[in-house]
Amino acid sequence: MALDPAFLDELRARTPIAPVIGRRTKLVRSGKHWKACCPFHGEKTPSFYVYDDHYHCFGCQAHGDVITFVMQSEGRSFPEAVEELATAAGMDMPKPDPVQRERAEQARTLGDVLEAVQQSWQRRLHEPEGREGLAYLRGRGLSDDTITAFGLGWSGAGRGELVAEMARLDITPAMLRDAGVMRADENGAPQRELFFNRVTFPIRDRRGRLVSFGGRILGDGQPKYLNGPETAIFSKRRVLFGLDRAREGVRGSGAGAELLVVEGYMDVIALHQAGFHGAVAPLGTALTTEQLEALWLVAPAPVLCFDGDGAGQRAAVKAAETALPLLNVERTLRFCTLPEGEDPDSLVRRHGSAAMATMIEGARPMGQVLFGLMSEGVRDPGPEQRAALRRRLVAVAALIPDKTLAAEYRSTLLDSFFQTFRRDGRGGAKRVPVATAPVAPMAADLQRQCILSAILLEQPSVLDAVQDAYCSLALPPDLAALREELLDLYDRNGELPDADELASRLAEAGLADVRQRVDATRGRRGQAADADLFDTDPVQEWWHFYGLLDVERFAAELRADTERLCAGTPDEAQWNSLRTRLLALDALRRGGDEEEE
Known part of the structure; x- marks a missing residue:
């Protein structure tokens, strides 16, 4: 039975997901969300996370909303799961609607829509209208084989060509909107194409399924890079560009097999072409908890390789802050800071793969990097500033839930502190004895x-x-x-x-x-x-x-x-x-x- 989407939305709104899941597995608070050992596969370390309106397991990739959970956990069909939840929520099931059934049967999945769009854009890149985009990619040093392997494309001018082409495949503007390739007006109706005059980058989940697109405009337009919006199958905070390829790429040895986190699409693609097959990137945002969890499923110590500028340093600070409460003895991070003015793409093109390999091999442990990040800008501090910095270092180490690991971090941070700022003649500037004329009467x-x-x-x-x-x-x-x-x-x-x-x-x-x-x-x-x-x-x-x-x-x-x-x-x-x-x-x-x- 096809059900009215408005009814399903109301059902989800009336049925908080955490209590439903909590009846089958023990949930533990994790910041604003919940975590648990996955009820769908055996595990000792929790990788199953429950958010406001959905759940996701980073181990077995189980994913869905409250209706999906009832279906998966109790073996019910979709109508059975909906009826069970509706009864619990005090809602009456709607009567069957033949028109809605017919529409549901004709509707394509969002993945099918995205694949049709991808085929169009990939073809257009090699047609006369995509000449400028193809020249840009070749000018960035990408080979035709790399362009094809990553499915890079050209979106066209955005004058309705995509809508017309998709209509011949029975794909409507509403489907394009739901798939995240058309904008919606204030009433939610499809308005215009989201990507136009852009080189396009297909975004795939860790299993290789197409979930969205990114686009790079040519010329001076803004924003330079654009990602698709959140959809039913795409959540920006959970996806890493290139992770589907990196899972295979890290199975070797050496710098080329390290799991590398860089900042952008072009960095990932350039590194893969240069032999670094473990490169991935977040989608224009700081690394999230969900992305870190996904990284650790692939490698225990990913290397974060950020640009050698202020923005890169800020990204490193943010990543460290996000990672600290998640660290344990089996998973950590390493940091590779590039020279000022360089990013992975430019470094490989100017200095070759060997230069990049050297940078990766010199990646530093998180404990060392933490001290540098927290003491950035501190020069010859006075006693009060030193005491404040020392307290911050101790507080940072305390964020790590594993007490033994937290103690080791505390020791490492304070060792760096005393080696860097000691003023007693044992590794730093000699302390000058303080004049101590008596004060009387004392306040x-x-x-x-x-x-x-x-x-x-x-x-x-x-x-x-x-x-x-x-x-x-x-x-x-x-x-x-x-x-x-x-x-x-x-x-x-x-x-x-x-x-x-x-x-x-x-x-x-x-x-x-x-x-x-x-x-x-x-x-x-x-x-x-x-x-x-x-x-x-x-x-x-x-x-x-x-x-x-x-x-x-x-x-x-x-x-x-x-x-x-x-x-x-x-x-x-x-x-x-x-x-x-x-x-x-x-x-x-x-x-x-x-x-x-």
Whole structure:
């Protein structure tokens, strides 16, 4: 029975897909979407993703909407699946319509429509009207064999020739619109051809099925490159140009068999012609989660090869940010940054395949690249900037869900940090001892900052529990230099030495005067009513003075942490940390700042 499309649209709108799928397989949140082990094939690592209106398995390629899922999972026919969902949604099934049945029988699939268009455009490239497009492709160094292999074509002038030709094949403008080769007006009616006066690039999914087109205009028109719109069979964020070929191309060895991610159609085609058969490209957008998952199904460590300009660097940053929450010990990324002003196409044409192979062989691990990307533009930073950068590096590593891998990334990033920005004479510019003329009387906040530092000098183990908050403090230069040395020692050794050895290390770093002034400040606390309140818990004492710097901010931080822990699955250490800070806040609110009198 042919069903009214409007009825089906309403049924899909009334039937959220996640609960339907969740009745058959356990779904786990993955950002804005859901993931699970695929219910259609056996797997241990989830590759089945559920989005707002559809699902997709990157393992077996199962794909569809809520109706398709019921059909595939329960073995029902289309009418049976629709009836089941309609009953659950409280909708009445429409009565049979012979006219709609006849139209459905006559309708072609979108794939058939696209293949007919492809044959037309590929033929036109070699006819007089496509002369300019063919000359452009040959001028870019492509051979006729490559042009044919990739099915490159010419779209024509867009004056109705395509519509007329397709009409002879019983393909209507509405079908062309649904296939993504005609624009629609504000009412949804087919309006005009989308691609005209463009060299065309057929876009195929990983199985080689034609799903859309891209086009490159000749001359100064805009946009230079154009992709087809989203359709029932094409989702830009899930498709990589050339992936159908790359799956076969990466089965060899050497640079030519690496899975390479480049920026554009011409880069992919030029690299394939030069012997690099694993080249693919996103479709004019930043790499998406779905595209990364598809890449990792082909190779565990794809090489991202971006242009050597500002846009290429931004693309690398975005790709790294997207990839971090997806990394594990079995899948990662490598980065190959081309020389300024070069892209893969130009590099191969100017310098040959050997130059490109050298660049690929020099691809760097993600840990090294991450540090370079995050520290871009940082030149001779002061203590505050260094502390902020260090905290960002630690936060980036924490995005990786695998705790062991996250720890390794943290270590690698911080090693790079200290090698690059160390100022203590052990690999960088020698630290200049800070002049530490005493300040009297001391401002209240400065005195509290000194006490916070003094607690760490007396009880070095406290740093493990408070380092993030310690990094966030805006300290004067001398105290910031002291903090920098403490963090340096902590990250290189995994802990601070005992108090006596720590004093010796600080003296070697030219910070003895700062240490002595901090200790003296702590000695001037006097005999406050709560002077011995924290003798048995130096961590709580540290949080007490941290809170005194800004009680309202401290309270807000604790509220946020409490909500976060309650929403997740915290371990005992996280709860103990929160409890200690809450006790410190309670002491403050009960008048625990009497030492200021």
